[in-house]
Amino acid sequence: MSEKQSADASTLNLREDSRPGDREGIEAIVTATGFFTPAEIEVAIELFDERESKGPASGYHFVFAERAARLIGYACFGPIPCTQHSYDLYWIAVHPETQGRGLGRAILAAAERAIRERGGKRVYIETSSRAQYRDTRGFYTRTGYELEATLRDFYAPGDDKAIYSRALSPTD
C-alpha cells in the first residue's frame, strides 16, 4: 500500500448528503453499539427513510462520518416545529470499534455547524437516566450541554428522561 493510499484510508470524511449503503451502515452501527432495542433501531432507520423519501421537508438532516468509504458514525437532527430556532439532535451514534477517539465529538461539532448554518441557535438532546447511558450523559456534559430538565419515569418506571440543551454561539 502506498503512503498516499494509507493517508486516504485514515482520513475522516464528514458529509451531509447520503450515499448508497448508508441505510445498511446506520443499521450496522446502531446494532453494533448494543445500546438500542429492536424498536429503537427501527426508529433510527425510519428517520433515514423519511429523509430519503421526503428530502429536507422531512425535517431530518444527517451528518455521516466515514473513513475509507466505510460509515463509522452519524448524527440525525432537525428543526423543532413551531419554534423559532430550536433544533433536536435525534440521534448520534459511533461504531463501537471506533469509539473513544474523538469521533463522537467531531460528528457532534459537524451537526452543530450544520444547525448554525440553518439558523439554529439552541440544540436539545434527550436521553435516558439509566446507568447504561452514563457515558453518553458524560459526553454531552463535556461537549457543552447542560442538563436542563429531568422527567421522572418518562420511558418507564425508574427510567427518567434527561433533557440537555446548549445555546450555540455564532462563533463556536
Place this chain on the structure above:
Amino acid sequence: MSEKQSADASTLNLREDSRPGDREGIEAIVTATGFFTPAEIEVAIELFDERESKGPASGYHFVFAERAARLIGYACFGPIPCTQHSYDLYWIAVHPETQGRGLGRAILAAAERAIRERGGKRVYIETSSRAQYRDTRGFYTRTGYELEATLRDFYAPGDDKAIYSRALSPTD
C-alpha cells in the same frame, strides 16, 4: 322547538371516531381561539390528516366533542415512541363561544380515559410560558397536572416551554 329537540341540542357528545366535517370543524375551532399562528393551525390539521390516512398507526388519537351535531372542541393525543406507557396530549382546544363551561375539563377527562384504556399511565402536556397561555396553564394545574420542567427560550427568546405531567391512577 319541542322539549325533546331542545334536550338533544344541549347534549354533549364525546366520540373518538371522526365524522365528515371534523377537518373543517378543527380548523374553525383553532382559528376562532385566536391563539394559534397559521403554522400552528397547519400542524393541527396535519395531525388530523395523518390520522385519517394512516389510522391508529399514525400514533394520533382524537376525542371529538359535539353538541347539536356541531364540533365545539377536541383533543389529540398519542403514545410517545420508545416509552413504556407515556402519552403526549398534543392538542386540546375548545371553541371560544363555549369556553368556561367545563367543556375543556370534559374533553381532557375523555382523553385521559381513552389513554388509560390503551394502557397509558403518564400524560405529558407542553405549553408556552407566555402570558397569553396563563389561563391554559391554570387549567392544567386545576385538572391535576404538575409543572415538571421548564425549558428556557425553547420556542423563542423569552418564550419558554413548560412541561406538565400527570400520573394516571387506574381509578381516575
